[in-house]
Amino acid sequence: MRRTRTITLVTGTAGALVLGAGAPALAAPGDDVATDATDPATVTVLHAIPDVPVDVYANGEELIADFAPGTLTDPLELPAGEYDLEIFPVDADPATAEPTAELADVALTPGLDATVTAFLAEDGSPALVPFVNDVSVVPAGQARLVVRHVAAAPAVDVRADGTPLVEDLANPDEEMLLVDPGVVSADVVLAGEDTGVVDPVDLELAEGVVTTVYAYGDEESGYQLATQTSTNTASAPSSVPTGTAGLVDDDGLPLPLVAVSLVGLVAAAAAGRRLVTTRA
């Protein structure tokens, strides 16, 4: 039942990326749901450095072993607090080895939803950055698309069915938009050019779902798209308007019946009066 549709841009919001310089305190955007200080943070980890499997450490403990490029974790619930995150080449000893990339003192606040992404900066150096995810509900009938540039490449345009959706997006920026749901053919080209970076792939932008697309890779290993989707972000239609005529109006006795009733009562009253006066 899902059809391919032309995508239309509903709104465009420049996404806010919080970079891991110093001690980043991350706050969930549009935080309209009350969060408890004891609520955990939800963290997804994405490996978007081509070719190199890694081990991921959080506060010195191994969190993920032998993490393959192009994979991501299911959302993890981590107690809110500060974390030191590091990635190492597989089987390296974290006590002695130099991390491939690290991110110190990341403050995961209660209720936060973030994707910690290992990727290559534009110059090809490995980086580890937490992107904050907007997992507020998506308006009924629409899909939320987030595009993140995490490839060792200059600014790009991301296109759907050949039409630019996101233009001039630089590493490590993101852009968020609401779009009509459907399946689109998505590709990535150098900003303002037709030079392909990622070849077209079919991408489902499901209604009520946040689809986050990461352009990653480098020239040597090639460029690809990684995709992350949300759950529990759908919303229901606001109402179900199904009648305009009032033919089954349930507001009381229908008028013809009122007339029948009145005629009957008047006739009965007249007859009764006659009976009474005749007797008298």
Next chain:
Amino acid sequence: MARLRGAHVVLVLGLVGGLGAPAAWAVGRPADAAGPAVAEVLAAAPPGAPAPRAPADWVPEVTLRSAMAPPVPEVPAPARLVVPSIGVDAPVDPVGVSGTGAMRIPADVDRVGWYEHGPAPGDGAGSVVLAGHVDSRTQGLGAMAALRTAEVGAEVRVLDEAGTVSRWRVVARETLHKQQLPTAELFTRSGPRRLVLLTCGGPFDEELRSYRDNVVVLAEPVP
């Protein structure tokens, strides 16, 4: 004497008509509800109720998945709705939402809309929502006009576009104020499989050309 007998007859007939007509109407009108309250049925298994959270272990178990875009699952759309006991037999069209966020309803009152963003009859969880007009100013009574007379236990059949028939049984009917319609629960995509039939009902507001209420019928799958 004959004239008096005539008066007796008029008196009796007048009383029968005068009191009988509204009484018959009151008896004959469909009850506002049948079966348990809709909210009660919906609450029996709250949608997406989180399982009690295990104490947060700070090194959680990690499960991995590919970041490649997953293939799009295809589930056949419903094509026809039949409720034999109340004479409903209507073709079904997939519909989404209007610009104002309301569920779109097929303009043809003889057709019923299926909320295409929610579950289909073949999906394993959540509510399949079918809604149709009770009436229209230009087309008269709609396919769902009789929904307000559906009784608990009534059989419902949904034929999908692949030719598969799913069978359901009505468990509750209730007329609910549109402002109090539990849309999130009715349109849920998780929880037990359920069929939700919707139309309009209750008092009609001539000025707004709109009914005050929605008639809600819940049906559960027949194993």
